[in-house]
Amino acid sequence: MNELIGQREARVAIVGLGYVGLPLALTVCEAGFPATGFDLNADRVAMINAGARTISYLPEDRVQDAVSRGFSASADMARLAEADVIVICVPSPLSPAREPDLGYVIRATETIAERLRPGQLVVLESTVWPGATATVVKPILERRGLRAGEEFFLAFSPEREDPGNAIFTTRTIPKIVGADDLRSRDLADRFYAQIVARTVPVSSLATAEAVKLIENSFRMVNIAFVNEMKAALEAMGVDIWEVVQAAATKPFGYMPFYPGPGIGGDCIPVSPAYLAARARDVGAETPLVDLARVSTAEAPDLIAGRVAGELARYGGVAVKDARVLILGIAYKKDVEDTRESPALAILLRLEEMGATCDYHDPYFPVMPPTRDHPSLAGRASVALTAAKLASYDAVLVATDHSAVDYALLAAEARLILDTRNAFAARGIGADKARIVKI
Structure with a gap:
């Protein structure tokens, strides 16, 4: 896996093609990785594959250029098994009672768990509370017997998108990367280092999760x-x-x-x-x-x-x-x-x-x-x-x-x-x- 990432041959899947996932998917593609975006919204998938600009502030031809490079969108989650790196970029909103709602994250993780194979790197970018990746996401991924840090790798990297900001983009905003084992963190750090200007490794999943919460609470x-x-x-x-x-x-x-x-x-x-x-x-x-x-x-x-x-x-x-x-x-x-x-x-x-x-x-x-x-x-x-x-x-x-x-x-x-x-x-x-x- 380390060699595939270094040579930019690792196949990357981005789950969720909204305001975070699509800019990330395009950036991954532009960095030279074979990339596929996954979304359950069939209309959005069709528009992206047609080269349409589904987010207004993206450059007009950016999606079309990525499609011409080989990028595609899909609603067929079975294809997640083909990926070497899977990045989760689904919403993590508040419930009607204004409490955390990890429903989208849990469902995305369950979908990935059904196809998880040895050697894959899974990275969560959705906002969660400190400890959620280790206590909610990890157990779901390990249900079929594979162990995180040994047979597959798990990291957290909080999204830092600022919609409409023409100065600070996915590529130029420093990327926090955290994991609970060194192999997972090193793989995730190596992956993001190929697509963004600067990575900032931290000591654990919980530390990386807390960074996003501190930034926005401030x-x-x-x-x-x-x-x-x-x-x-x-x-x-x-x-x-x-x-x-x-x-x-x-x-x-x-x-x-x-x-x-x-x-x-x-x-x-x-x-x-x-x-x-x-x-x-x-x-x-x-x-x-x-x-x-x-x-x-x-x-x-x-x-x-x-x-x-x-x-x-x-x-x-x-x-x-x-x-x-x-x-x-x-x-x-x-x-x-x-x-x-x-x-x-x-x-x-x-x-x-x-x-x-x-x-x-x-x-x-x-x-x-x-x-x-x-x-x-x-x-x-x-x-x-x-x-x-x-x-x-x-x-x-x-x-x-x-x-x-x-x-x-x-x-x-x-x-x-x-x-x-x-x-x-x-x-x-x-x-x-x-x-x-x-």
């Missing part, structure tokens, strides 16, 4: 902090955006975080929950993380309340009688990803308060089915025209996509409530009292 705590500072400084008549931008000039001891309507995606809302749950299991406490989780979870409700207040203050309209346009339903700018999106939570909360809500998002002509808010599926994005904008009592900027005509909004909308500093950042509408940062 981000969530700081987002909760800056949102708290926004409310406090606003009460003092101070602009938090200007304060953060000025503070960011300090070359040490400070890292800028910016306020917003809440957190989204499958990383920042999820990792702290996995960390806190595991801490409780072992009798530890994470009060700071727990408080930040509550604070960020409440952010969409607070924004909805601010919308109601500003409608009454600037427009003289009660929220129950208001028409509100939500600008952007993705969880972050310039991606087609609604997982855990605070925009959707705000939309639903405003409707519960009696408002009539529409949305505009260039990435979602039609609202897709979502894991968190399935009732919204099928709604259509409205066009941004002067006549349409004039029909709304307020426009709420929830996600500041680049492909939006902010000058048109500033000129035509009755009231703009900006959670992202989108207008000031573009030098638009500083003289307009009806553009309000919230």
Whole structure:
């Protein structure tokens, strides 16, 4: 196996072709390995094999180029037996009770276990709590008698994708690699060293698992902090955006975080929950993380309340009688990803308060089915025209996509409530009292 990896002849299978698995699969292919991606979504498999760009921020020809190099996608899990290296990149979301849900990881592992053969290297990249690879994944893989570290090899390497980031990519982001035996770690490290700029080996599976949780818990705590500072400084008549931008000039001891309507995606809302749950299991406490989780979870409700207040203050309209346009339903700018999106939570909360809500998002002509808010599926994005904008009592900027005509909004909308500093950042509408940062 070591020689196959070194010569880039090891056959690589990536299980899960979403926002983590597909960029990884393409990077593996571009590094010269024979690679196959596996996904249960037959439509996605067909689109990838046709060379279609299934993730909008990928370069237009990247999938087609990989297909021309021999990359393919498949829904036939029996073919996993052909692979020398298997990387698991399936979701590990939260349950409806906001607790860790390893269902996808367990099912993927069971599928691999049915085909596992001696000599294979299995790497988990999905977010899990420290100890999960050893106590959940490993026993499933060993059910048929093969032993990890001896007859097959098992490692953990947390994904660090930042969707839409053109600077830090799968190839350039350092890769953490951990295992509980030296042979597994060395094989995994050698594999990733062929496809990324830098690997960072750590001492165990649990250490590697904890790295991801610490990274994202750090981000969530700081987002909760800056949102708290926004409310406090606003009460003092101070602009938090200007304060953060000025503070960011300090070359040490400070890292800028910016306020917003809440957190989204499958990383920042999820990792702290996995960390806190595991801490409780072992009798530890994470009060700071727990408080930040509550604070960020409440952010969409607070924004909805601010919308109601500003409608009454600037427009003289009660929220129950208001028409509100939500600008952007993705969880972050310039991606087609609604997982855990605070925009959707705000939309639903405003409707519960009696408002009539529409949305505009260039990435979602039609609202897709979502894991968190399935009732919204099928709604259509409205066009941004002067006549349409004039029909709304307020426009709420929830996600500041680049492909939006902010000058048109500033000129035509009755009231703009900006959670992202989108207008000031573009030098638009500083003289307009009806553009309000919230």
